[in-house]
Amino acid sequence: MNEANTQGERLGIVVGGSLTGGMEVKLDSATPIEEMAVGRYVVIGGLRSRFFGMITNISLGTINQQLTITPPDVADPFIAEVITGTSTYGKLQVTPMLTISGDAVSLLEGPQPVKTVPTHFSEVREASEQDVELVFGREDEKHFYVGTPLDMETKVCLNIAEFVKRSNGIFGKSGTGKTFLTRLLLIGMVQKKEAANLIFDMHNEYGWEGTSEHVPNVKGLKQLFPSQVALFTLDEESARRRKVSPDYVVQIGYDAIEPEDIALLRETLNLTEPAIEAVYQLVREFGEERWLEGFFNLSGDEEIKELLTKHNIHESSYRNLRRGLQRLGRLPFLVPHARENSVQRILEYLDRGMNVVLEFGRYTDVTVYMLIANILTRRIYAQYRERTEMAMGEKADKPHPLVITIEEAHKFLNPSVAEQTIFGTIAREMRKYNVTLLVIDQRPSSIDDEVMSQLGTKATYLLDNEKDIDSVLMGVSGKSELKTVLSKLEAKQQALIFGHALPMPVVVKTREYGSAESYKEFGFRDAAELKRKTEEEIKDLF
C-alpha cells in the first residue's frame, strides 16, 4: 500500500472544540475553503488513536477584528494570496464520531464510538478510501452497498442483517428519491436473504417495473429475482394492461374484516364515533365473521328498525355507517366469500423465504391501502407471534424474519391511530416476533413520536419542514449538527442515513440503478447471457 492511498489530503489542524460541540479545525492556507462541504468525512490523527468525523459546519475567521473594518486590497492577486490562510482563514467544525485505534478491541470489533477528543493541533486529513471502507465495511454476504459518500468513490455498505432486526424508516419530500432508495434496500434484503419481505406497493413500483425520472422504466424485484419474488395483485385488469402476469390475485372475504379495521378507517370513510360503536353492536348481532355480510343483507325497513332499537343505535349513525361501508362494498376484490384464504397464501410464500409484492393496481385510494394492509398484516403478525411463542417453547423453529414495507406511513402511525393499528404494535414490539417495518413517508412529523423513536435505521432525503426535520432527528446525538447537514442535502439522490445498521451517520449519493450494468451488479442475467451460460454448461457436460 503506498502512502498516498492510505492517507487523504491534509486539510488543517485542530485548534479547539469539545466532544459535544465538535472540534474546531483551522484550515491550512493551501486548502481552499470553497472545496469543503458539510457531510464530508475527515480523519483526525490524535496521539493514541485516529478519530473519524464528519464536517458539520464551515466558517470564516480573521486574525484581527480590524481586518473586517478595513479590508486589505484583495483586488491584487498577490495580496489576496498572502492574506488567505494567514490573516484570514477557514474554519471547519468537525464532529468526531468514531475512534480507530490499534488496540485489540478495535481490531476485533472495528471502530468504536468516540468518548474523547483529539489533542490540540492534531492533524486533520480528508478521509481516504481505506478509512471509509474500514468504517462502513465492504460489500459481502451481510453488507449491501447503498451508495457513495459525498465526492468519494468508496462504497458505503449497510449491514442488512442488523437492518432487518429493527423497524426502519425512509423519509423525504416528494420526488427526492424515497422510492428509489426503498427499491434498493428491498433488493438488498432479497439479495442477502436476511429476511422475507411483504411489500404493500401502492403505486405498482416495486414488483415488476418501476418508473424513474431519468430512465424510461426500471426493472422491479420480480424481474431481477424471478425465483425469489411473488407478485400478488388486487387488480388483475390493471396488471394485464401493464403486461404483468401476477402470481396470485388477492380476494378478501367479508369475513376477514374486523371492527378494528373499520375503526382505523374512521377518518377516511368519514364515520362518526357512534357509527364505529354500532359496528361492535353488529358483531354482537351477527357474529365476528358474518357481521359485514349480515349488514349488507339487511333489507326492509322493519328489520332495520328492529335491529336499531334492539342495539340502541341512532338512525343517523346507521346511515353514516351504511354510507361508509357501501364504499367498501363497491370494491371488486372484497367479496362475500373469498375463493381462497389470501392471507394463508401470502404466509405460505413468506414461509418459503419468498418475497411478496402486493400491487394495488388502480386502487391507489388510501382507504383501500390502509384496509388491506391492516387486514393482512394483522393476521400475518398473529401467525408470527404464535410461531415465535411456539419456538420459545422449543416446539418449532423461529419463523424467518419478515419485513413489511408500507407507504404513506403517517396514515397508519399517526398518534390518533397508532395505538389501534397493528403497525403501531409492530413498530413498538418489533423484533420480539421477528416482524419489522420499513416505513416510507413524506411527513415524518405526523408519525407518532413513540413509533419514530423505535425506528432503528432512518434514511432521510431533503426535508424542509422544521417539524419534519425535528421528528426525524429526534433523540440522535449531535442533532443540531446533523440538522445543518440535512438541510443542505441536494434535492435528489442524496440521503442522510443513520442508526442501527451503520456505525455513524452518513450522507450518501445513492448508487446507480436502472442501467444494464447496475442490474448485473445485483446478480441479474439477461436472457442472452443465460442462454450462453447454459450452452457453456452443456458443452462442459459432454
Place this chain on the structure above:
Amino acid sequence: MSTKIGEVIEASTGGFVAECYELHTPPPLGSVVRTTDGDVEIYGIVCNASTESIDPGRRPVARGKDESEEENIYRQHPQLSRLLRTTFESLAIGHGQENEILHYLPPRPPRVHSFVYLCEQDEVRRFTQSLDFLSILLNSKGGSVDEMVSACLRQASHAHDDGRAFLVRAGKELAVLLGGELNRLNAILRRIRL
C-alpha cells in the same frame, strides 16, 4: 566569488558598520552581506548607508555654483574623494557555522577590519530558504524598518527561480508576524507585490 565591498569599522552583537572601499557605492538597501569572525560567517542585511566627511568637525561645502555638470566638481577637486567616505550599517540576521546556516544572532560580533562581501545570488537563495530572519528585521529599531524589509524581500526574490512564490511565502510569514499591525503589513505587502 563574492565581491569585497568594504570592511567593518564598528561592530556590536546586533550589527556592524562598514566603510565602503568606493565612495558613493554602498550595497543596495536590503541586500545581504557577509563578514567573518574567525570560522563563523556572519550575515547581515544592509539597513542604512551614508556618505559624510571623514572629519566630523568639517562639513562639506557646496562647490558647484559655476559648474554645468556635477562630475566636474570632483574632477576639479580630486581631494574630495579622500575627504569623504561612504559607510553602511548592517543588521546581523544569522550566521554560518560548518556549512550550516543558522537564522539567529552570531555568538560574537565580527572583528573590526573584517572584510565585508556582497553575497552572490546563490548565497542569497541559500540564506533566504528559511524566513526566520524576518522576525529579527521586524523587531529592529530604526526609522525605516518596513522599507528595509520590503527592499530585502524584493531583492531576495530575484535570487529565487520562482520569485513570486517566494514573495507569497514571505508575505504569509509577515502576515503571521504582523497579525496585530495591519497597516504595517499592508504597507510592506504593497511594496513587495510584483
